Amino acid sequence: MWARHDDPVHRATAYHDALGDFFAKNADTSPYNAYTDRPAMLQLAGDVSGARILDVGCGAGHYAAELSARGAQVVGIEGSATLLRHARARVNGQAELLLHDLEEPLGFAADASFDGAVCALVLHHVRNRAQLLDELRCALRPGAWLLVSTTHPTADWRRFGDSYFSQDWSDLPVADGSFAIHYQRMPLETFLGELLTAGFVLEQLIEPRPAVGLRDIDEAAYDKLHQAPCFIAVKLRRP
Numbered sequence: 001m002w003a004r005h006d007d008p009v010h011r012a013t014a015y016h017d018a019l020g021d022f023f024a025k026n027a028d029t030s031p032y033n034a035y036t037d038r039p040a041m042l043q044l045a046g047d048v049s050g051a052r053i054l055d056v057g058c059g060a061g062h063y064a065a066e067l068s069a070r071g072a073q074v075v076g077i078e079g080s081a082t083l084l085r086h087a088r089a090r091v092n093g094q095a096e097l098l099l100h101d102l103e104e105p106l107g108f109a110a111d112a113s114f115d116g117a118v119c120a121l122v123l124h125h126v127r128n129r130a131q132l133l134d135e136l137r138c139a140l141r142p143g144a145w146l147l148v149s150t151t152h153p154t155a156d157w158r159r160f161g162d163s164y165f166s167q168d169w170s171d172l173p174v175a176d177g178s179f180a181i182h183y184q185r186m187p188l189e190t191f192l193g194e195l196l197t198a199g200f201v202l203e204q205l206i207e208p209r210p211a212v213g214l215r216d217i218d219e220a221a222y223d224k225l226h227q228a229p230c231f232i233a234v235k236l237r238r239p
């Protein structure tokens with residue numbers, strides 16, 4: 001459970017209080033979340049009807065609500081009480097939601113008890129990724145899938161400069177600098193290497209372009225996200 005709410009590291013990596021409220025609202029319609037990451041990841045998920053899915057870092061419940069609506073049985077875990085409140089309102093009892101620190105083992109999950117797991121824009125916030133991936137592999141049944149999206153390494157290289165191979169923890173200002181999102185940038189070989197080292201097999205890798213609906217509401221963002229990727233998304237299998 002979320003035992004270290006006042007620890008500055010953990011407060012920085014989960015989206016508490018005003019940053020949580022900002023993220024919840026922004027994720028509804030943002031060119032990045034609503035039009036780029038989510039449509040691509042949901043397409044990678046495919047038919048989820050009847051599947052038991054773990055939504056890792058479920059945020060304001062956008063994935064949990066959509067996957068439930070598509071017939072999945074969803075368990076969402078999230079470290080921010082603020083976002084969990086938004087998620088509970090969004091899923092309206094259709095998914096099980098738990099306050100959980102992803103730096104801690106998934107004690108609530110029985111081995112091989114999930115058919116799939118979604119980890120959307122979360123892994124780069126977690127320090128003990130090897131432990132989390134090991135726990136996820138155990139919680140997934142053999143043949144189950146894991147979807148992971150993260151910031152595109154070249155987008156971070158453009159944003160933060162320095163070396164493409166930098167693995168620095170960085171702060172990305174959002175909301176005109178009112179907040180900063182703290183995460184670890186990393187080159188592609190680190191992102192993929194960690195997933196493969198954890199025992200997953202890569203099935204598909206995409207560099208999502210925004211859904212066409214974005215062109216009608218924000219043509220500049222649509223064009224920009226078609227020229228340079230902001231995220232990378234992968235579908236993996238637990239052998």
Ligand SMILES: C[S@@+](CC[C@H](N)C(=O)[O-])C[C@H]1O[C@@H](n2cnc3c(N)ncnc32)[C@H](O)[C@@H]1O
Pocket residue numbers: 010013014015016027033056057058059060061062063077078079080083100101102103119120121122125126
């Ligand atoms: C960019 S948001 C993505 C939320 C959601 N997956 C989505 O795509 O809408 C990152 C999420 O990871 C959560 N998170 C970051 N570090 C965490 C940790 N140590 N334990 C639990 N959740 C964490 C944040 O609170 C936030 O909800």
